[in-house]
Amino acid sequence: MAAIGDVARLAGVSKATASRALSGKGHVADSTRRRVERAAAEIGYIASPDAASLVTGRTKNVGVVIPFVNAWFFGEVLEGIERALIGAGYDLTLYNVPPGGDARAKVFDFFLARKRVDAVIAVGVDLAEHEVAVLDRRDKPVLCLGGRAPGAARLAIDDRAAAQLATEHLLHLGHTRIAHVAGSGAAASPHSVPGERRHGFLDAMAAAGLAPGGRSNIVESAMTMPGGYAAALQLLGQPGVRPTAVVACSDEVAFGTLRAAERLGIDVPGELSVIGIDGHEYAEMFGLTTVEQYPEEQGRLAVEVVLRLIARGDDPDPLPDSGAPLPTRLVVRSSTSRPRR
């Protein structure tokens, strides 16, 4: 295909000048630049990124490590990242690393260990020391969105505060028998997203002087709609005193809880208030009160930061970790109300 030599020949200049004219780096006379640009357009020349990477050491490619594609939050983040990257002229190389899968080692030890990306955005995963080390050695910045990695920059909402706010909303309405449908692993991994949210729930309950909860009012489930459905069915179907409100670990879990309530003939919000966390695009349709976060915007922001990290090279700039948590907002809809007396 057309190479830069062809453009140079056609424009009657050297390859060096053609390169400078096209990249905009270095001084080139205006008339020369136009001539080169015309020649390039004529033969449909576009520089080979691989050849350029080889000499510049920059690939203009960012790797994204993400545990799920097909879950609302992650899908939104991914779309936000993609849009921002394309806008900046960068490619996005996708590494889907499901929890507990065997793909993970291969991705870190082989794919990411090569020099195919300039940086990595890790979404919702915690990286081990040795995983970061591989990238550090290659001088590849790592940015964590949500998860954590030793020594890496990090962007995240305050999950604990979000769950606390959700719980306080219910307390403020007058609820006292409040249950929490937590994400799986919440109790076992206190620093995971489900763990932090569970803590926020407990914080708020404790501050209100309410029993910080025997196990009875916290159940765990997969953070999906069917997960929430199954868990809520158990929680709400038990004979005996029922909670008057549920803090769901995520909006999807809340949707499942809503459906379980309906199946059991429990009126929402008359007999049961339900609040979620996330700001899922379906929340409005379900009338779900929730603490919103903005994953697409988070993805966009992650790209902004990572591009800065790439640009700064080795400058010991302050990490953006110091920044405040990402924004979050309580949106009240029809799934929560005062408890029926």
Next chain:
Amino acid sequence: MAAIGDVARLAGVSKATASRALSGKGHVADSTRRRVERAAAEIGYIASPDAASLVTGRTKNVGVVIPFVNAWFFGEVLEGIERALIGAGYDLTLYNVPPGGDARAKVFDFFLARKRVDAVIAVGVDLAEHEVAVLDRRDKPVLCLGGRAPGAARLAIDDRAAAQLATEHLLHLGHTRIAHVAGSGAAASPHSVPGERRHGFLDAMAAAGLAPGGRSNIVESAMTMPGGYAAALQLLGQPGVRPTAVVACSDEVAFGTLRAAERLGIDVPGELSVIGIDGHEYAEMFGLTTVEQYPEEQGRLAVEVVLRLIARGDDPDPLPDSGAPLPTRLVVRSSTSRPRR
């Protein structure tokens, strides 16, 4: 970082031999190979893919053009593609090209026009002649999954047959007043997915001798849960004779229809049967009867085919287009039953 020269020096061989030993191409004495491998492992050497691409002309990278990431079908396909690609040692470069967006031109004219990918998998989009031409000129195979492109290989279910089967299920149960919640653009674009499904509905109705439908029994909506909800609210809320069954264009639309029925106090399946198409992971929870397809498996298959296309080079092999449509299956659950007499 470690380059192949370092490995060669450490192993006491030439770069050529080191390259051959590591790539497994060309003959190398077993003892030499082991020595080279040990040396590579010792200094953590991994070949730079960019340098290799430059000489081989292969990037071991496949581009995926996809209109949405965050919609169940597309997310599943993407995960399937990613898994298969990683398994084969290929990278996946993601190009999210939402319908009507301005990203599309940039992706085809710039990103895909470079030589960064060996092939392109286009999921659920129809490509214009000039879009394929760009890739053809660079000898990049294109595989369409779902959509179409002039001259490109194609993999797809038979959407028309799927909708026809869904409708026949209802007819077989004894329904005659059957409505269709179609996807937007169904009437305007007969060859789009919603268009084909609408046709399948009409085929079945006509074959049963039922009025092929004044506009009254077909409504269009976005192919999402809120879209289906809004459309079904209109459809079912009208005073007058109500349909006894609905063929939803997709499972998500069916979920929305279910929710609309519930809101209107219409019992499913007592007063209304609902069937979807897709086999969404939530279908079981909703008790939704549906015609399943298998997007993750489709993604896997797409990779298999595209890798074959890459390997064959310029051989005029038969395109896999000739193949049968991808598999599909009717799964009956609790959302459909005989109409109440």
Next chain:
DNA sequence: CTGAAAGCGCTTACAG
């Protein structure tokens, strides 16, 4: 402002 030359890190004929 422009050009000749070197070199980024590989792989692949071509000899031996």
Next chain:
DNA sequence: CTGAAAGCGCTTACAG
């Protein structure tokens, strides 16, 4: 089976 050399397509000092 192995090595020396050329070359993939760029960019970037270095001169001028």
